[in-house]
Amino acid sequence: MIRRGESSLPGVLRRLGYDPARESAAFAHLTRGEVEPCGKELWALVRGLKQPATEIDARHYAQLLHDVLQKLNRRVHRAADQQPLYQATRVRLIERFSPPGNPDQVRRVFRHELRRLSTSGPRPSSPTHQMAARARAYIESNYEQRTSLSTVAEHLNVSSNYLSRVFRRETGMTLTSYIQRVRIDHARRLLAEGRQSISEIAYRVGYRNYRDFYRNFVKQENASPRQVREELSRAG
Numbered sequence: 689m690i691r692r693g694e695s696s697l698p699g700v701l702r703r704l705g706y707d708p709a710r711e712s713a714a715f716a717h718l719t720r721g722e723v724e725p726c727g728k729e730l731w732a733l734v735r736g737l738k739q740p741a742t743e744i745d746a747r748h749y750a751q752l753l754h755d756v757l758q759k760l761n762r763r764v765h766r767a768a769d770q771q772p773l774y775q776a777t778r779v780r781l782i783e784r785f786s787p788p789g790n791p792d793q794v795r796r797v798f799r800h801e802l803r804r805l806s807t808s809g810p811r812p813s814s815p816t817h818q819m820a821a822r823a824r825a826y827i828e829s830n831y832e833q834r835t836s837l838s839t840v841a842e843h844l845n846v847s848s849n850y851l852s853r854v855f856r857r858e859t860g861m862t863l864t865s866y867i868q869r870v871r872i873d874h875a876r877r878l879l880a881e882g883r884q885s886i887s888e889i890a891y892r893v894g895y896r897n898y899r900d901f902y903r904n905f906v907k908q909e910n911a912s913p914r915q916v917r918e919e920l921s922r923a924g
Contacts, residue, residue: 700748705738711756715763723764727806730756734798740791753798754785760805773821776828784877819844820858823851824866831870832894837863868904871895875905879913880920886913
């Protein structure tokens with residue numbers, strides 16, 4: 689993510705206080721199937737970084753955190769059956785880090801996405817696990833459409849009841865809850881950008897009824913869309 693010619697990479701890492709050896713130690717957990725310990729180590733590493741002192745260092749800071757998450761994404765979703773989910777996550781991370789925002793915003797995005805990746809780690813492949821992964825990938829790519837349990841089930845060519853049971857068993861949450869989480873996550877990004885009204889954002893992320901958007905947003909964020917927008921504006 690850090691381009692050659694912009695700055696000396698070791699110099700950037702040194703100024704930010706980044707320890708590549710600690711990164712390697714964190715990723716070593718994945719070779720033992722220890723996804724959550726890997727996530728904890730990476731968060732401890734990032735939490736200990738120094739605040740960027742210049743604009744270019746702030747840009748490198750965002751690129752560095754984005755790069756770490758993409759590395760984790762590649763390793764967590766390395767199995768062949770998880771490639772659709774890897775691609776969907778890759779696109780989501782690019783969106784979340786563009787524009788990068790200030791260092792505090794970048795770190796909050798990093799922590800949120802790290803939690804998501806740390807709870808979706810490699811598991812023994814099975815037909816039901818593959819089905820849940822395909823469902824999640826489909827939702828990530830189609831959340832702005834009229835996506836529901838029935839439309840996902842139709843795409844996967846299974847019954848809604850069967851998909852509902854499988855998805856909950858494999859992920860620990862209902863498929864409908866997952867759809868709402870993905871939509872609200874994208875709504876937060878659009879709120880941070882500040883270019884659209886809240887009602888326009890609700891429509892952009894797949895809601896056709898503002899009341900449904902508001903209810904699900906408050907349920908996930910414990911704050912209204914307006915409150916979150918004001919908070920993000922102050923942070924920016």
